[in-house]
Every structure is written in C-alpha cells, then in structure tokens.
Amino acid sequence: MAKILIVEDESKIARFVELELKYEGYDVEIAADGRTGLEKALHSDIDLVLLDIMLPGISGIEVCRRIRLESAVPIIMLTAKDDVTDKVVGLDMGADDYMTKPFAIEELLARIRVALNRHSKIVQPKVDVLQMGELKLNLTSHSAFYGDEELTLTKKEYELLEYLIRNKNIAITREQLLNNVWDYEYLGDTNVVDVYIRYLRQKIDDKYGIRLINTVRGVGYIIKDEK
Numbered sequence: 085m086a087k088i089l090i091v092e093d094e095s096k097i098a099r100f101v102e103l104e105l106k107y108e109g110y111d112v113e114i115a116a117d118g119r120t121g122l123e124k125a126l127h128s129d130i131d132l133v134l135l136d137i138m139l140p141g142i143s144g145i146e147v148c149r150r151i152r153l154e155s156a157v158p159i160i161m162l163t164a165k166d167d168v169t170d171k172v173v174g175l176d177m178g179a180d181d182y183m184t185k186p187f188a189i190e191e192l193l194a195r196i197r198v199a200l201n202r203h204s205k206i207v208q209p210k211v212d213v214l215q216m217g218e219l220k221l222n223l224t225s226h227s228a229f230y231g232d233e234e235l236t237l238t239k240k241e242y243e244l245l246e247y248l249i250r251n252k253n254i255a256i257t258r259e260q261l262l263n264n265v266w267d268y269e270y271l272g273d274t275n276v277v278d279v280y281i282r283y284l285r286q287k288i289d290d291k292y293g294i295r296l297i298n299t300v301r302g303v304g305y306i307i308k309d310e311k
C-alpha cells in the first residue's frame with residue numbers, strides 16, 4: 085500500500101487524518117514542521133504528501149517548491165484559509181490538488197486515490213544530469229564537468245552552482261541563495277554568497293573564457309540560457 089506523509093503542525097488534525105488513512109490501509113508518516121517534512125518527502129520513499137501551508141520553520145509553499153526541484157511525488161495542499169491566492173501559488177509551485185480545512189475525510193480519501201492513480205500512470209524519467217552548453221552536472225555523483233574536463237568544486241560550490249542552474253533565467257537574490265543553499269544554517273551576512281560566486285567564476289568563467297554567472301545589479305545573480 086502507498087506511504088503517505090502528513091506535514092501538519094496541528095497535532096489533533098494530523099492524528100485524525102493518520103487514523104483514517106491507516107484504517108484505509110495506507111502507511112503513514114507525520115512531520116510537524118516544514119523542515120522535517122521536506123527531509124521526509126525527499127528521503128523516506130513517500131508516495132504522496134499532504135502538505136499544510138501554514139507551517140513553522142519553512143512554509144508549505146516553500147516546501148512544495150523545494151520538493152518539486154527533486155521529486156514528482158503527488159502533493160495535496162491543505163490550508164485553513166479559503167484564499168484564491170494561496171491556491172494559485174500552491175498549484176503554481178507544483179501541487180497536484182488543494183483542499184481547504186475543514187474538509188470531509190471521504191473527499192480527501194477520494195482525492196488521494198485520484199492523485200495516486202494519476203501518478204502511477206506516468207512514467208517519471210529520472211534526471212541524472214543538468215546541462216547548460218558545455219557545463220554538465222552529474223546529480224548522482226555530485227560532480228561537475230566543462231566539456232570533458234572535471235571541475236574541482238567544494239560541496240558548497242557545487243550546491244550553489246546546481247541551485248543557480250535549476251533556477252536558470254531567474255534572478256536570485258543573495259537572501260534566497262543563503263536560505264536555499266546554506267539552508268538557513270548560515271548566520272553571517274550575505275557576503276558569503278559573493279565570496280562563493282567569485283570562487284565559481286574563477287573556476288569556470290575565468291578559466292574557460294565564458295560568461296556563465298551574471299550579476300543583476302541591486303538583486304543578486306542569474307544564469308541564462310545560451311542564445
């Protein structure tokens with residue numbers, strides 16, 4: 085039977101849904117905050133995520149966005165707010181469906197079945213390589229190449245480069261890079277981002293005579309598709 089992750093900080097709601105799902109035969113895991121939910125969604129062999137929007141730590145919207153960078157697992161957003169904006173943002177971030185609390189458990193179970201059935205019919209190709217021109221990232225080995233030459237990158241340099249490429253053609257602020265690449269753990273100022281951008285430019289732009297990482301004045305950085 086499918087394994088469902090409930091990411092919900094209201095313990096009574098989480099427990100109620102857990103009991104109903106287990107009664108239907110599903111395996112269930114629970115996370116009470118966004119950070120734990122994201123970790124479980126990506127590393128616990130989950131088949132579907134029930135994701136509340138209002139969460140401590142990392143919001144449900146941000147959790148959904150980060151899951152979608154790495155996984156196609158079905159996501160049903162849950163919220164106490166019947167807000168069209170929340171619904172649109174959640175769906176834009178890759179959620180498969182949306183329900184407003186309070187909800188009928190029968191309807192939730194029906195939507196779970198639909199999402200699981202739809203997902204099972206889709207063959208999901210696993211993305212093992214990100215490529216932009218001559219630059220390639222192997223996501224399995226966490227290695228980077230320019231042409232046939234392997235780049236010598238630190239773990240953080242690789243993660244920064246991967247995040248910029250995954251968000252190509254989007255201007256990313258220094259704060260966004262800190263929050264996503266350093267995962268809220270770095271307590272210093274945003275100068276660390278500039279330092280690591282300089283490292284990457286030395287190892288890629290300067291070495292190969294290209295302009296990969298562009299500065300957006302007053303905003304941050306962007307990697308653009310080659311024209």
